[in-house]
Amino acid sequence: DTAVSQTPKYLVTQMGNDKSIKCEQNLGHDTMYWYKQDSKKFLKIMFSYNNKELIINETVPNRFSPKSPDKAHLNLHINSLELGDSAVYFCASSQPNGELFFGEGSRLTVL
Amino acid sequence: GIQVEQSPPDLILQEGANSTLRCNFSDSVNNLQWFHQNPWGQLINLFYIPSGTKQNGRLSATTVATERYSLLYISSSQTTDSGVYFCAVDLFTGGGNKLTFGTGTQLKVEL
Numbered sequence: 001d002t003a004v005s006q007t008p009k010y011l012v013t014q015m016g017n018d019k020s021i022k023c024e025q026n027l028g029h030d031t032m033y034w035y036k037q038d039s040k041k042f043l044k045i046m047f048s049y050n051n052k053e054l055i056i057n058e059t060v061p062n063r064f065s066p067k068s069p070d071k072a073h074l075n076l077h078i079n080s081l082e083l084g085d086s087a088v089y090f091c092a093s094s095q096p097n098g099e100l101f102f103g104e105g106s107r108l109t110v111l
Numbered sequence: 112g113i114q115v116e117q118s119p120p121d122l123i124l125q126e127g128a129n130s131t132l133r134c135n136f137s138d139s140v141n142n143l144q145w146f147h148q149n150p151w152g153q154l155i156n157l158f159y160i161p162s163g164t165k166q167n168g169r170l171s172a173t174t175v176a177t178e179r180y181s182l183l184y185i186s187s188s189q190t191t192d193s194g195v196y197f198c199a200v201d202l203f204t205g206g207g208n209k210l211t212f213g214t215g216t217q218l219k220v221e222l
Contacts, residue, residue: 031208041148041195043212056209090154098142098201098208102154 003027004103006091012109013081020077021106023091031055032074033092033100034066043090049074081110113138117198117213124188124220132183132216134198142201142208143174145183148215149194157183157196188220 006023013019025032033056034046048056049068063079074091091103114137124130134143145157158165158172160181165172169188174181185192195217199210 041215043197043199045209048209058209088152094208097159098210099156099159100144100199100208100210101156102146105152105154107152 004091004093004101006089006103006106008106009104010107010109012111014111015081015083017081018077018079019081019108020075021089021091021108023074023076023103025072025091025093025101025103027093027095027101029093029095029101030071031094031096032068032071033094034074034076035090035092035102037088037090037105039087046089047074047076078108081108083110086110113140113200113202113211115198115200115211115213117196117216119216120214121217122219124218126189126220126222128188128220129184129186130188130218132185132196132198132218134181134183134200134213136179136181136198136200138179138202139176140179140200140202142210143176143181144199144210145172145181146197146199147192147194148197149191154197185218188218190220190222193218193220 004025031050047066052068068074088105094100116135147155162176169186171184195215199212
């Protein structure tokens with residue numbers, strides 16, 4: 001039983017393309033997140049949704065558009081991909097106290 | 112924003128050795144977590160520990176919130192403990208949970 005699952009695990013694409021990553025959690029949490037881990041392994045929050053509403057947007061370029069169809073799902077769509085978007089993107093969800101649980105990550109490589 | 116510093120940045124241990132990882136943070140927090148990122152990239156939640164002491168098998172953690180630091184103890188280390196250990200904290204000012212991560216301690220356990 002995977003608690004936070006994301007697909008696909010790997011994406012390889014050309015600059016300028018559009019790609020999406022899907023995330024689902026079966027923990028019953030109200031809050032979901034997208035984090036980005038760069039090549040130096042630094043982790044930074046991108047977005048947070050609480051019960052389908054956007055509550056945190058960390059000045060991410062508007063080429064990145066998250067969508068939460070319901071509180072168990074949070075998808076990430078990226079338009080016009082750039083080389084600097086290459087990273088590992090982690091979905092997460094949290095309990096009301098903020099305790100965070102991560103998905104397995106989606107490694108995006110832009111060529 | 113809040114600063115999170117972890118030490119040491121790198122650590123090599125012989126299997127069976129004990130170690131202590133440290134996390135210092137610059138402000139009062141209401142959430143502190145330790146994560147292990149294994150060599151396959153998975154981020155595993157080790158402890159939710161905004162204060163006090165917890166133990167889980169060979170791992171234990173202590174947070175002294177008034178002095179703004181947390182310690183992660185690894186006893187009788189095994190090769191499977193290798194990976195990066197992250198400390199992450201959250202101020203929770205009411206704008207949603209937003210964990211700020213340290214830069215991690217890279218641990219390698221050798222036979």
